[in-house]
Amino acid sequence: MRIDIGTFYFIKDEFFDVVNDKELMQNNENGIKRPCYYCFRSKENSKIIWFIPISTKIEKYKKIYDNKIQKQVKLGKKPSIDTIVFGYVANTYSTFLIQNMFPVTEKYIENQYI
16 A cells, blocks of 8 residues: 555554554544544654544643643743644644554555545
8 A cells, every 4th residue: 555645544443453552542432433643654664654643622632732831831941842733634623643643554554534
């Protein structure tokens, strides 16, 4: 399968069964398949593709983002958050959860989203 850099993909359920990591965002939520993941290839190993979960739960992650900012301000630091990024995916305001990214190989990629 050709993997295009900067494209969104779905991951096979099999990946989550094999990895069996409760900390990973699950592939299904309330019976609905997770929307998609933004991906890019590792510079060190081209067989590894990094997947960043995308969420439309803006309010939830905005609170987490704001709490991280406040924590840094209290510590006297200049606030800088690079683990949660907000932007548009297919004209929908979304959250890129860089803090939750994980590696995958092509074997576990189901299909392209957009």
